[in-house]
Amino acid sequence: MSSRTSITPTGPGFFTNLWHAFGLFFWVILLRILNHVRIQNLENIPKRGEHGVLICSNHISALDPFVIAVTAMPFFSPVWWRAPAKEELFRWPLVRTIIGTWGGFPVRRGKRDFEAIETMTRLLPVSVIVIFPEGRRSPDGRLQPGKAGVGKIIYDAKPAKVIPVMIEGSDRLLPKGRILPRLFQTVTITYGAPLDLSRFFSLENSIKLSQQVVDVVMQSIEQLRRNRP
Template sequence: MYGAMKVTIGGSLKLAFRPWVEGLENIPAEGPAILASNHLSFSDSLFLPAVLPRKVTFIAKAEYFTTPGVKGRMKAAFFKGAGQLPVDRSGARGAGEAAIKSGIEVVERGELFGIYPEGTRSPDGRLYRGKPGGLARVTLATGAPVIPIAMIDTEKIQPPGKVVPKLMRPGIRIGKPMDFSRYQGMENDRFVLRALTDQVMYEIMKLSGQEYVDIYASVAKRQIAEAAKAEKQAQKQAEQAQKDAQREAQEAEKESTGS
């Protein structure tokens, strides 16, 4: 199924958007590797597999595969064909362990495993701090090389709220493989996990040219949502204050006219 989906989806994407690629020679012709990418758009998991000569497997929410009805079955078939691997994320800790276990299994089969160290899409196009759990633990458990990848301009193709995608050329920069064999056997050292993740994020930053923000993207999203909520509430209060002032002015005018 993957081969057929790659021809249909990948071929259509390349024809319509003509993505440019640098560093394709850094993808090994065979053997395992971990592809660590920045995450700007839902389409990242489509454009990257479309330009690679080999299958790459990403982790996806289990809900994408279990939605009932015809539409649900079509969605499940699409994600399976695109190389997505379902993981139940209903419990935060259990979800993380399941994702790590699935990633290790993919790598141990000698395949390419794709992961977004930021953990979620960037809310504003900047590069956020990588989470040390998934990437580092899969790397140390398997000894596979990490290949940093930068997706360029994919967030501009279909910004939030836009239904019709904009036809433009996104880019993909693929860095040189990174060897972390010196950290073997240190997977329980949180400082090692942090150091490994930060080194990969630094390479992604150099490839992407993004501004780096030293907080997690999930925290930034929460801050943005809270700021938007506060702004909306302040606007509401200002509008109400204006209405109250207008009403008081009208009442004062009536009293003045009556006297």
């Protein structure tokens, strides 16, 4: 069975959680001891065991998923935390296995990947999914338009929570093209209040509507940057 269809909506078992704990410990050392991560609005972070949560963040560094993990993902989580990753990473068996054990699944960049959209729609009710609506890292740190596919996921899955997130400073920690991260940098991550998108759910599904949904998400992410002290 291919990696694109083998994901099952079940919580991680003991040994998978142990593997996650080992990985989180490494990233905690790198990001929170050798660097500094400042967290804004702790009250908006998903509670342990919550599911049906979609975390939507801006994307400025390859380290962004790990910044979210060390600030929000609980040790020994009873539900899966998942995230899409670019399909190219799944060409290597070892990398594919590692990403898969962390709840990652492939997505084709640059065009609408209907299979990935279906996968996220299916898994979201029983998972926490972290997604970057821009689709790829911003080349200049500025927020890029969100992809309509994210709006379709929200429309179809109707998540219990959609949480906007703004990350700042991770691009200085690991700029594009750099292999090893810098040390003693400060990263700020701001968790916004859950968005009420229910007004869209009674409207007729369309690409235009999906774009309107994700536009609201992106506006909320930008507002977090503007409102930060």
